[in-house]
Amino acid sequence: MYLKNSWYCAGWAKDLADSPISLKVMDKPIVIYRGANGKPIAMDGICPHRFAPLVQGKVQGDDIMCPYHGLVYNKEGQCILNPHADGKIPPNAKVNSYSIVEKDGVLWLWMGDSPSDESLILDTAWLQDDAYAEVTGYLHVRANYQMVMDNLLDLTHAPYLHADTVGGDPELSIGAQLEFSFDVSEDGMIHSNYLVRGMKGPTPLFEPWWGKNPGDFRAEMRWKAASSLELDIRMSPLDAPKTEGIHSPSFHFLVPESETTTHYFYAQAEFSRRAFEDEDEPMIQACQENMTSIDLFANDPAILQSDVAGIQARRMLAKMIKAENQETL
Amino acid sequence: MYLKNSWYCAGWAKDLADSPISLKVMDKPIVIYRGANGKPIAMDGICPHRFAPLVQGKVQGDDIMCPYHGLVYNKEGQCILNPHADGKIPPNAKVNSYSIVEKDGVLWLWMGDSPSDESLILDTAWLQDDAYAEVTGYLHVRANYQMVMDNLLDLTHAPYLHADTVGGDPELSIGAQLEFSFDVSEDGMIHSNYLVRGMKGPTPLFEPWWGKNPGDFRAEMRWKAASSLELDIRMSPLDAPKTEGIHSPSFHFLVPESETTTHYFYAQAEFSRRAFEDEDEPMIQACQENMTSIDLFANDPAILQSDVAGIQARRMLAKMIKAENQETL
Amino acid sequence: MYLKNSWYCAGWAKDLADSPISLKVMDKPIVIYRGANGKPIAMDGICPHRFAPLVQGKVQGDDIMCPYHGLVYNKEGQCILNPHADGKIPPNAKVNSYSIVEKDGVLWLWMGDSPSDESLILDTAWLQDDAYAEVTGYLHVRANYQMVMDNLLDLTHAPYLHADTVGGDPELSIGAQLEFSFDVSEDGMIHSNYLVRGMKGPTPLFEPWWGKNPGDFRAEMRWKAASSLELDIRMSPLDAPKTEGIHSPSFHFLVPESETTTHYFYAQAEFSRRAFEDEDEPMIQACQENMTSIDLFANDPAILQSDVAGIQARRMLAKMIKAENQETL
Numbered sequence: 001m002y003l004k005n006s007w008y009c010a011g012w013a014k015d016l017a018d019s020p021i022s023l024k025v026m027d028k029p030i031v032i033y034r035g036a037n038g039k040p041i042a043m044d045g046i047c048p049h050r051f052a053p054l055v056q057g058k059v060q061g062d063d064i065m066c067p068y069h070g071l072v073y074n075k076e077g078q079c080i081l082n083p084h085a086d087g088k089i090p091p092n093a094k095v096n097s098y099s100i101v102e103k104d105g106v107l108w109l110w111m112g113d114s115p116s117d118e119s120l121i122l123d124t125a126w127l128q129d130d131a132y133a134e135v136t137g138y139l140h141v142r143a144n145y146q147m148v149m150d151n152l153l154d155l156t157h158a159p160y161l162h163a164d165t166v167g168g169d170p171e172l173s174i175g176a177q178l179e180f181s182f183d184v185s186e187d188g189m190i191h192s193n194y195l196v197r198g199m200k201g202p203t204p205l206f207e208p209w210w211g212k213n214p215g216d217f218r219a220e221m222r223w224k225a226a227s228s229l230e231l232d233i234r235m236s237p238l239d240a241p242k243t244e245g246i247h248s249p250s251f252h253f254l255v256p257e258s259e260t261t262t263h264y265f266y267a268q269a270e271f272s273r274r275a276f277e278d279e280d281e282p283m284i285q286a287c288q289e290n291m292t293s294i295d296l297f298a299n300d301p302a303i304l305q306s307d308v309a310g311i312q313a314r315r316m317l318a319k320m321i322k323a324e325n326q327e328t329l
Numbered sequence: 330m331y332l333k334n335s336w337y338c339a340g341w342a343k344d345l346a347d348s349p350i351s352l353k354v355m356d357k358p359i360v361i362y363r364g365a366n367g368k369p370i371a372m373d374g375i376c377p378h379r380f381a382p383l384v385q386g387k388v389q390g391d392d393i394m395c396p397y398h399g400l401v402y403n404k405e406g407q408c409i410l411n412p413h414a415d416g417k418i419p420p421n422a423k424v425n426s427y428s429i430v431e432k433d434g435v436l437w438l439w440m441g442d443s444p445s446d447e448s449l450i451l452d453t454a455w456l457q458d459d460a461y462a463e464v465t466g467y468l469h470v471r472a473n474y475q476m477v478m479d480n481l482l483d484l485t486h487a488p489y490l491h492a493d494t495v496g497g498d499p500e501l502s503i504g505a506q507l508e509f510s511f512d513v514s515e516d517g518m519i520h521s522n523y524l525v526r527g528m529k530g531p532t533p534l535f536e537p538w539w540g541k542n543p544g545d546f547r548a549e550m551r552w553k554a555a556s557s558l559e560l561d562i563r564m565s566p567l568d569a570p571k572t573e574g575i576h577s578p579s580f581h582f583l584v585p586e587s588e589t590t591t592h593y594f595y596a597q598a599e600f601s602r603r604a605f606e607d608e609d610e611p612m613i614q615a616c617q618e619n620m621t622s623i624d625l626f627a628n629d630p631a632i633l634q635s636d637v638a639g640i641q642a643r644r645m646l647a648k649m650i651k652a653e654n655q656e657t658l
Numbered sequence: 659m660y661l662k663n664s665w666y667c668a669g670w671a672k673d674l675a676d677s678p679i680s681l682k683v684m685d686k687p688i689v690i691y692r693g694a695n696g697k698p699i700a701m702d703g704i705c706p707h708r709f710a711p712l713v714q715g716k717v718q719g720d721d722i723m724c725p726y727h728g729l730v731y732n733k734e735g736q737c738i739l740n741p742h743a744d745g746k747i748p749p750n751a752k753v754n755s756y757s758i759v760e761k762d763g764v765l766w767l768w769m770g771d772s773p774s775d776e777s778l779i780l781d782t783a784w785l786q787d788d789a790y791a792e793v794t795g796y797l798h799v800r801a802n803y804q805m806v807m808d809n810l811l812d813l814t815h816a817p818y819l820h821a822d823t824v825g826g827d828p829e830l831s832i833g834a835q836l837e838f839s840f841d842v843s844e845d846g847m848i849h850s851n852y853l854v855r856g857m858k859g860p861t862p863l864f865e866p867w868w869g870k871n872p873g874d875f876r877a878e879m880r881w882k883a884a885s886s887l888e889l890d891i892r893m894s895p896l897d898a899p900k901t902e903g904i905h906s907p908s909f910h911f912l913v914p915e916s917e918t919t920t921h922y923f924y925a926q927a928e929f930s931r932r933a934f935e936d937e938d939e940p941m942i943q944a945c946q947e948n949m950t951s952i953d954l955f956a957n958d959p960a961i962l963q964s965d966v967a968g969i970q971a972r973r974m975l976a977k978m979i980k981a982e983n984q985e986t987l
Contacts, residue, residue, distance in 0.1 A: 029948070048960040050808070051948040052941060068941055069964070070818040070828060083828065084814045085838060085963035093960035150379070156413045160399040170399060170412065180414060283381060283397055290358070290380040302377040302422035305414035306398070479708070485742045489728040499728060499741065509743065612710060612726055619687070619709040631706040631751035634743035635727070 001144075001294065002026040002256055003321050005112030006226040007121050009253030009265045012136050013105045016040060020064065022055035024257045025111060031055045032100065032107065035062035035075055040102055042109055043077040044095035054095075104128050105136075106253070106265075112324070122228050126249055127267055135273060139264040141281055143288035145227050145254040146296070146314055148262055151284055152229050152252055153192050153309040155219050161283055165275040166205050172196055182309050188316065190223040192309035198238055205272060206235050209246050218242055223313050225320055227254035233272075248272070259294050330473075330623065331355040331585055332650050334441030335555040336450050338582030338594045341465050342434045345369060349393065351384035353586045354440060360384045361429065361436065364391035364404055369431055371438055372406040373424035383424075433457050434465075435582070435594075441653070451557050455578055456596055464602060468593040468610055472617035474556050474583040475625070475646070477591055479639040480613055481558045481581055482521050484548050490612055494604040495534050501525055511638050517645065519552040521638035527567055534601060535564050538575050547571055552642050554649055556583035562601075577601070588623050659802075659952065660684040660914055661979050663770030664884040665779050667911030667923045670794050671763045674698060678722065680713035682915045683769060689713045690758065690765065693720040693733055698760055700767055701735040702753035712753075762786050763794075764911070764923075770982070780886050784907055785925055793931060797922040799939055801946035803885050803914040804954065804975070806922060808968040809942055810887045810910055811850050813877050819941055823933040824863050830854055840967050846974065848881040850967035856896055863930060864893050867904050876900055881971050883978055885912035891930075906930070917952050 010023055010032060020033035022045050031045035031054040041062065045054045052068035059065075062075040071093065072081035079093035099116035101108045104124040110116035126132055141148055151157070159168040172178050179195040199217040218234040229252040236245035250268030257263050266276060291299050296314065303311065339352055339361060349362035351374050360374035360383040370391065374383045381397035388394075391404040400422065401410035408422035428445035430437045433453040439445035455461055470477055480486070488497040501507050508524040528546040547563040558581040565574035579597030586592050595605060620628050625643065632640065668681055668690060678691035680703050689703035689712040699720065703712045710726035717723075720733040729751065730739035737751035757774035759766045762782040768774035784790055799806055809815070814836075817826040830836050837853040857875040876892040887910040894903035908926030915921050924934060949957050954972065961969065 046948045048958075049962060050959065051945040051957065053944050053948065056941075056944075066818070068819055068945070069812075069815050069962075079960070082962055088963065090960040090962065092958060154398075157398050160395070161397055283385075286382050286385075287380040287397070290375045290382065299380065300377075300421060301379065302408070302419040304378060304398075304411055304419065305417065483727075486727050489724070490726055612714075615711050615714075616709040616726070619704045619711065628709065629706075629750060630708065631737070631748040633707060633727075633740055633748065634746065 001259055001321070003226040003317060003324060005110075005114045005324055007101075007108045007110055007116070007228075008226065008255045009228065009263075010042065010100060010107040010109035010255070011138075011265065013040075013102045013107055014136075016107060018059070020055045020057065020059060022053065023255075023263065025109065025263075026256050027258050028111070029053065029055075030098065030109065031057075031064065032109075033059045033064060035059075040100045040107055041075045041097070042100040043073065043075075043097040046095070047071060047073075048079075048092055048095060114327075122224055122230070124251060127251070132249065132269070135270045136265070136267045137273065139266070139277060139281055140257075141262040141264050141284060142260065143262060143284045144260055144294050145256040145262040146317070147284050147288055148252075148254050148264060148280075149223065149227055149229070149313055150296075150307075150310040151280055152231065153190070153221055153223060153313055154306055155192070155194055155221065156306045158219075161279050162275045165279060166272050169200075172199070180306070182312070184312070184316075188225060190309055190313050190316070192221040192223070194219040206233075206246060206248075210235050214238060215245065216240070216242070221309070223309070225313075225317055227256070228252070229254070231268075260288065330588055330650070332555040332646060332653060334439075334443045334653055336430075336437045336439055336445070336557075337555065337584045338557065338592075339371065339429060339436040339438035339584070340467075340594065342369075342431045342436055343465075345436065347388070349384045349386065349388060351382065352584075352592065354438065354592075355585050356587050357440075358382065358384075359427065359438070360386075360393065361438075362388045362393060364388075369429045369436055370404045370426070371429040372402065372404075372426040375424070376400060376402075377408075377421055377424060443656075451553055451559075453580060456580070461578060461598075464599045465594070465596045466602065468595070468606060469586075470591040470593050470610055470613060471589065472591060472613045473589055473623050474585040474591040475643055476613050476617055477581075477583050477593060477609075478552065478556055478558070478642055479625075479636075480609055481560065482519070482550055482552060482638040482642055483635055484521070484523055484550065485635045487548075490608050491604045494608060495601050498529075501528070509635070511641070513641070513645075517554060519638055519642050519645070521550040521552070523548040528564075535562075535575055535577075539564050543567060544574065545569070545571070550638070552638070554642075554646055556585070557581070558583070560597075589617065659917055659979070661884040661975060661982060663768075663772045663982055665759075665766045665768055665774070665886075666884065666913045667886065667921075668700065668758060668765040668767035668913070669796075669923065671698075671760045671765055672794075674765060676717070678713045678715065678717060680711065681913075681921065683767065683921075684914050685916050686769075687711065687713075688756065688767070689715075689722065690767075691717045691722060693717075698758045698765055699733045699755070700758040701731065701733075701755040704753070705729060705731075706737075706750055706753060772985075780882055780888070782909060785909070790907060790927070793928045794923070794925045795931065797924070797935060797939055798915075799920040799922050799942060800918065801920060801942045802918055802952050803912040803920040804972055805942050805946055806910075806912050806920055806938075807881065807885055807887070807971055808954075808965075809938055810889065811848070811879055811881060811967040811971055812964055813850070813852055813879065814964045816877075819937050820933045823937060824930050827858075830857070838964070840970070842970070842974075846883060848967055848971050848974070850879040850881070852877040857893075864891075864904055864906075868893050872896065873903065874898070874900070879967070881967070883971075883975055885914070886910070887912070918946065
């Protein structure tokens, strides 16, 4: 159910200061702290002696000391000090360490066995750009991460679930007004694009900047395996290139905590935050509770044409997970 | 464990107004709403597209619209509108609908596959009678519905569990003072009748109306499968017919939510409410927690003669459930 | 996982007054009350009729009456009164009763099938000695009782986990400063002794009584199966016998409630209470949550020399449990 060889967001760099933090990723508690040079270090968060949570330990340069009996682990996860009795270090007194990278204010974690490749990290350059009023945040979602992917890859829910917030006109749902395109890029990213030409007025969220004039509205979602998504919302003058007008980008980094829970890190404009927290999250959780299996298809869903992007992403992911498991065998 | 071909109380009609309500019955979430003519409509409460809870949807005449992506279902549970893309409706975009009837202020739901027959609905005419001060309410009980049946069909617990409320004199428990009779009517209702002739004074609950004079006290319980009960409590002059004196009837409609939880709808006089809420409910739940199996008999209970009515009801029900399951096979 | 033929603390005698109390021991709810002569009585806490909790019943001399239907049980657990109908008492209307003894303010319960022997009860005479300022208390620990045993039998965690309370100097952890001895007495008690000769100053807990002078510090733990422990902490003048100076004893009575929860009754000086409640308990619970099996060894722990006492106690206990189970077969 999990793709291990992939970069996952492990949080916002600004939230990792002097104290270690802990994050359960794919059922494993991970401890993350800054070493002597300030660079992040990540390893399994459970001391193999008595299973104490290392996140409660003390950082000593690049090392971390277990809070229970004082065993010290280096950044490779090897126990290098047993302060007791004969001081011998048993062979299994070590934990797995993981590649972790700080980039554009994001911590990226690689949990797989294959060597990590920083060039595969998502391009997040605009997070450093002052032109975008940025809000970073976190939601803990009680649903499988692929349920959140489905939600983001099928934006046709906006006029219904988000009628009171980011909304949209349900009249536009049907027929030629809404142009939808979908493609998979060479590097395996899924693009799910929505265009409404000559929308009479913008959704309420754009009105303060755009006024009530008609224009071309675009919502373009890009998914990158395992589960990072970028959404560009745009309002452009009629028939103008999409780079003209208003542009509001957002990131949605999903991290499987367990089969039924997801860490959801987001970076977006403040005005759309409420839609995700108050409308999407409760709905996704309610849907998950109504399902008899974590596997969507085992629930025999009624599949619509508008599900194409989500379904395609699930299939790509399933294929990658299968390939990864076969390598391991 | 469940009898499907039976009328179950789905709530009080006055609680179903403009918004849909949801009730889990025999493990299935059911959505109930009023159609264009005000008549109640009931169907499975989960949209088969993405499993959103239909109870959050919008009612449109006789139809209901899914809150997540706007699919519309008619009162037969058939999806009649997919507002997206090609607008095609997949064959499995439908849910089961159920017979539901409003009578004397009660909503009655039929979940079985056999055709429903309104003439089988319990006679609840007195609910419309102003002569009885009526309180309708609801308890959510964390116990199997048959545990609540047991409690109601064996009123010998009153002098012990209800010593401080509806009570009764424990001295009357043993011997000839308490006359008990039990029978099964032609239409399969179980009658469990308690009579104390010449009770020195009434239970505290009748004192305000009866005073402290002696009289004949009666408590008569009638059970109708699957799990609706009516209790008549009476205080009559010595040796007079039971129709003379004071009469306090009550209804107890039990609905299996799951194997271990029960919806308990009651209509009764205010003065006996506390006994059910504060004394019966906690005790039944405590007993359920102490049991190792939902099946009473698998717990090897010590069976008393006073258990006869409850045991008989359980046996009749087990027989009906077995017959129903064999029909289905 | 449980040793049945053993004395377990069932609480503090002062907490058992007129009302019955209930304690789940090795997955069984036990009801305990004082009989006519004030002596404690213990039996299974579930009425075999309808599984009502006997702890809510009324004590009548040496007997207890079920709160639901009024069945009365004598101190041997035999039902002696059915107040209903024919009054017959079914053969299975009885519960197991257990030996229970009050000694030095402690209630001791014997759950096993072998005859109980009061001479095997732990010597707790100092609990009656006014010279020790005594605090008795209770913690409910969400961990297996053997995890608490491990914590108490390996005090090397003090300088780390208790750095801010009872503490100790981590510098003393390694090498000859800390003398450790370990032995098993003839009667099967494990002794785990820690000695620091010429400790520069005492741990903060002794400072009010001892000042800042150097001395010999001792912490001596004694474990008795199944799970009762006594800890003596001492500060003595340099090279003096350990009976000179300051002595602070404590008791730690562990009772398996279930495989993953423990009743922890303690008697100790007030100043060390915080260490157990605020530091040990949360750590033990966190460790338990991080384990994949209740069986420590199935988690493949990194074993240190300082684990010797805890490991030895676990092995002795496992041997005793195995022997007990073989007897039963």
